[in-house]
Amino acid sequence: MVSMTGAAGDEDALSPAVLLREDTTADPSWDERGPWEKFSWIFGIVWVVFMAFPISGALASPAPLAPRIAAAALLVVYSAVYIAAYIWMVTTDDWDVAAVRGRLALVVMIVIMVAAALLVGPEALGAGSFLVSIAMFTGHAKRAILLAAAMLFGQYLVLAVWLAAIPNGFEDLGVLFMPPAIVFVSVALVRLIITAQERHDVVERQMALVAERERVARDVHDVLGHSLTVVTVKAELAERLIDIDPDRAKDEISQIRSLSREALAEVRATVSGLRVARLGDELIAARSALADAGIDADVPSDAATVDPRHRIVVAWVLREAITNVVRHSHASSCRVVLANDGIIVEDDGVGTPADVAIGGFRGMRERVDAAGATLRLSEPGEGPGTRLEVQW
Structure with a gap:
């Protein structure tokens, strides 16, 4: 029940949607977005097929027919809310907004699941794994993992109390403890990997920025150092020649003007990354x-x-x-x-x-x-x- 894949930025700065694209400086239109962002919702909702187990469990419960049908219908609605919540969160451009949306979805899903469980019994609580999945991506990593752990603990507490109160509860329905734990561990690993990738991407971009700054500084130093040195030498030569050979002094001054223009063009090219030194020149x-x-x-x-x-x-x-x-x-x-x-x-x-x-x-x-x-x-x-x- 992994609800997100991929990463591309600082967790404190990037959103679930941004995790799925490299360009974090713009908000492209839907047509401009890549396939990973357009179809990322598939990775979250594909797991909804496992809702077949709590739905079939509700239909097979010993409750009367009407409550069973009502509970199954509620669990179908629960599945739809999960799908909508996931898509709602994955298209969010801010982790804090995603947290608000995720918590709202969790409240709605809990109400629906509890209502179904009251109709048919603890079989409906098998849908609780999806609460862990949603919670794991509700906000920043640490708070999201703590929220998912709270969801897991709450489910276990309710299950333990409920199963202890019915005959052969643990023998018949003890398997309900397993799916939430599996989902918690697997999705937590994915979330931690995403967080590590986010930090790696931040460091990588910072290193690239530092390298680019050093390149520009180095190239500007080389361009200006050479050009200004030649300009200085020619200016000194023109100063010496201005009285004894005015024509040559004028020629040197003309070359100084030309060199200054070339240096300006080279600096502009260097800053834009287009400057390439040619050995022949x-x-x-x-x-x-x-x-x-x-x-x-x-x-x-x-x-x-x-x-x-x-x-x-x-x-x-x-x-x-x-x-x-x-x-x-x-x-x-x-x-x-x-x-x-x-x-x-x-x-x-x-x-x-x-x-x-x-x-x-x-x-x-x-x-x-x-x-x-x-x-x-x-x-x-x-x-x-x-x-x-x-x-x-």
């Missing part, structure tokens, strides 16, 4: 940035050397590495070596400052680690300049 940009900074550049022009699977990561590594060479190295020359399984960037400068090695390369390390590669940065004292190597 980064090789050209690296050569230009080094030349503008007055650093002799030994940069290959053929991006095909690198395995296509690694080119995007290598492009990002190259961009960040050249940015740090231009910004921090005070080098006179820089060499870039491409291989099928990696890249080497080395310069003859003063070495990488400690704060840059710790913080400045963090985004690069995260990107490289995520790609399954290793990053090695030369330590102070290993030789002049800085040597950065990424290899798969």
